[in-house]
Structures are given as C-alpha cells and as structure tokens.
Amino acid sequence: MALAVVDAYPVPADRAAPSALRPTLVVGVATLAALTLALRLPVATTVVGLALFGIVHNVLELRYVSGRFAGILAGRLLASLVVLVTGIVLCRLWPDGGITARRAEILLAYALLAVAWWWARGGVPRVRWWAGAPVLAVAVAASWRHPDHHFVMLAHLHNVVPLFFLWEWSRHWNTGRRAFRAVNVAWVVVVPVLVLAGAFDGMLRGAAARLGPLGTFTSGPLAATYTPPTWLDGAVALRFLTVFAFMQTMHYVVWVWLLPRHAPSATAAFDERVPALRGGRAVLAGVAGALLLGVLLISDYRTGRTLYGAVASYHAYLEFPVLLALLVGLAGRSLHADSARPTSPTSPTPPTLAEATDALVPADPR
Numbered sequence: 001m002a003l004a005v006v007d008a009y010p011v012p013a014d015r016a017a018p019s020a021l022r023p024t025l026v027v028g029v030a031t032l033a034a035l036t037l038a039l040r041l042p043v044a045t046t047v048v049g050l051a052l053f054g055i056v057h058n059v060l061e062l063r064y065v066s067g068r069f070a071g072i073l074a075g076r077l078l079a080s081l082v083v084l085v086t087g088i089v090l091c092r093l094w095p096d097g098g099i100t101a102r103r104a105e106i107l108l109a110y111a112l113l114a115v116a117w118w119w120a121r122g123g124v125p126r127v128r129w130w131a132g133a134p135v136l137a138v139a140v141a142a143s144w145r146h147p148d149h150h151f152v153m154l155a156h157l158h159n160v161v162p163l164f165f166l167w168e169w170s171r172h173w174n175t176g177r178r179a180f181r182a183v184n185v186a187w188v189v190v191v192p193v194l195v196l197a198g199a200f201d202g203m204l205r206g207a208a209a210r211l212g213p214l215g216t217f218t219s220g221p222l223a224a225t226y227t228p229p230t231w232l233d234g235a236v237a238l239r240f241l242t243v244f245a246f247m248q249t250m251h252y253v254v255w256v257w258l259l260p261r262h263a264p265s266a267t268a269a270f271d272e273r274v275p276a277l278r279g280g281r282a283v284l285a286g287v288a289g290a291l292l293l294g295v296l297l298i299s300d301y302r303t304g305r306t307l308y309g310a311v312a313s314y315h316a317y318l319e320f321p322v323l324l325a326l327l328v329g330l331a332g333r334s335l336h337a338d339s340a341r342p343t344s345p346t347s348p349t350p351p352t353l354a355e356a357t358d359a360l361v362p363a364d365p366r
Helices: 021-040 042-068 075-093 098-123 126-145 147-160 162-172 177-196 219-226 235-262 264-273 281-299 301-311 313-330 353-358
Strands: none
Touching (some): 021 042, 042 219, 042 235, 042 264, 042 281, 075 098, 075 301, 098 147, 098 313, 147 235, 162 177, 162 235, 177 235
C-alpha cells in the first residue's frame, strides 16, 4: 500500500537521493540490535528504555507530528483534541480509579476519534464517511466489554504507528523507497509475528532485572501489561513482553534518532510554529523532563510510571487523528495516481483537516 498527504505548511520534501541508503541502514542495524536486546533482556530493555528515552521521544514525536501536519493539528480541532486528551490525563492520574477511570479513558479516546472523523467529513466521500460510524460503534462496544484487551492493544498499536509516518515521509524519495519501506515492514510486522510464533523461543530470557536504584523487576508484572489476559500463562506472555521491548526500542530509534536527523523539514516547520522551542531547545526540554522522570522513578517507581503514563497521553493520542487522515486518503484510491499529486500549498493559512484529507493522494509505489 502507499499513501501521501499535502504538507500542512509549505514543508519541502526530504528527498533521499543519493543518501537513501543511510536511513535504511540505520533501521536495519537498529532492528538487529533491538531484537538482540529484547530477546536476551526483555525486562531491562523495557524499564531502562522508558527511563532514558520516554520523555525525550515524547517531545521529539510531538515536534515532528505538529510540524509536518500542522494543517491538521491546528485551530478548533487541535483545541478540541487537547481538551479530550487532558481528560484522559486526569483519568490516568485519578487515585485508585480502577475500572471506572479506565472506561472513562476509553470513552474519551473514542470521542477523540469521533471528533477527528467529523472534521474529515468534507474531504471524504459521503458513503465512506458514514461507514465510519458503525465501525466506531463496534470498536467502542468491544473496548467497553474488554477494557484489559483494549489497553494491551493500545500499548502495541502505539509502537506500530511509526510505520505509517515513515511510509508517508518517504513518498517523494527518488531512489531507495522500496528498500526503506521493506525494512520498516520487517521490524513492524515480520519480526513480531516470528517472535509470537515461537521462532526465537530458544533465545528468550525472562530473568529478573536488578537495576540498582530503580529496583528489581520481574517479567510477570510487566508481561501482564502487554499480554492479552487469556494468554498470560506460559511462554506466550514472555513472547508478548519481548515483542513490546523490541517495538518500544525501535519506536525510540525512529523518534529520537532517525527522523530528527533525516527529516529536517518537519523540524523547520515546527520551529516556525513554536519559536520558543526553536533549534535545540526542544531536545533540552526533553532531556530536562527525562532527568525529572529519572528522579521520580528512583524515589518511587510506581508514582513516576503513573505520572509518565499520564503525560505521555498527549503524544500518544494526538497522533491518531493524523493517522486517521492518512488512512482515509489511502482508502479507495488507485495506487498508481502519481499524476494527481498536488504541490505544497503556498497560502500562509493552514488547511482544515477536511481540506487536508481531501488532498490526500496515493504515492508512486516504486
């Protein structure tokens, strides 16, 4: 499949030729390294990775998405989304909220998707737009009935989302597009399937991780967070934990290393939009946040982890309306309509989500 989107502000394409090999090699090498760590040290990889890169990747992911897709995350839509995500933050911080808080978060999450879908109505054929209503209804019902499965799915889905952004980012590449997309499909789809199928069971290690001031962690409680409840017994739970550790590491590679270094256009658009965080200030803000999180995790890991989960709601949920826009632009379009690709807009006024999704076109699948 292939997809493309008009850049929100006049953001120049990051054309890869003749250096397309570099990001492809970065992803390939990172895949091997992340898989090795996840297989041998799934517990330590998960805990230490979050402590070191959790906040930093939040900041850099928001910088990329809000820079490259500023025409979608703007105006009343952005204000509505921020209000809804703030409600989710409060649900996650609610003391001993239990199932009530979790179900409230589920409703707010689907309300966020419903708002984004409503704003997309002008750029989607009417029949397709109306078809989204029963899909959302079925999804809400399933999540409401099985909240534990919902949050397991959400944790893994968040790590899958970079594939769509990387696919879109590479749409204008003159060379190397196929190889780059193939290596990303490999780490997002092929490797997790192999791990879950038991192909690497002989290499799996679920030993406890003694992490000094952070404490000692065992695989059981972590695996319960990332495994569907029906599969918590036996080796399957360790496989799910390994998949999460691997995907989380690759998630950090994409947002902390790959896109900041190889997608300067998004950073430039963000700098224009938020001058206060221009240049390296966003990175410094992320590092400062990471240090504060580290202090909290060391003093009280449970409290620090809860606070991180709440703050991380903004970057995790704000990416879904953009993902929806990309998927809407892909659905029902010819995969060979390169001649319809629009140029970047020159008006200083950002388009609405409806206008942006209307301009979504398929990219050359080369």
